[in-house]
């Protein structure tokens with residue numbers, strides 16, 4: 001017996017912060033998730049306290065993200081996902097955090113992509129309200145205070 005699930009992934013940036021939306025189906029039901037990416041170099045003040053110490057229990061590693069400021073962001077029914085996706089062997093640290101639309105509360109409710117996207121944008125806005133979020137320069141790839149309309153930093157704007 002095999003089970004095949006389909007999922008669609010949308011990704012983008014809002015106010016410079018990367019996000020991802022996932023739409024998937026399982027057993028004839030549809031589910032949504034949205035995630036935002038916390039990048040160490042992009043949130044220099046808030047990142048350290050977001051890089052949580054994990055606790056292994058059985059086959060899984062758990063993080064008490066519900067005790068951290070991450071859970072205070074504007075989530076749909078709370079943050080339910082936390083994963084360190086980069087930061088090992090010297091790589092830049094990145095955490096993927098997110099929430100889901102598969103709660104009992106959501107039964108019978110219908111969502112469209114733009115509903116989830118609006119919620120993701122609000123979540124990113126709550127991150128910006130909470131901590132300093134730098135912009136990414138599309139030319140040199142550094143995170144800086146400000147970029148111009150082309151997403152170039154002060155140093156790169158004459159390029």
Ligand SMILES: [Zn+2]
Nearest residue numbers: 137140153156
């Ligand atoms: Zn630059």
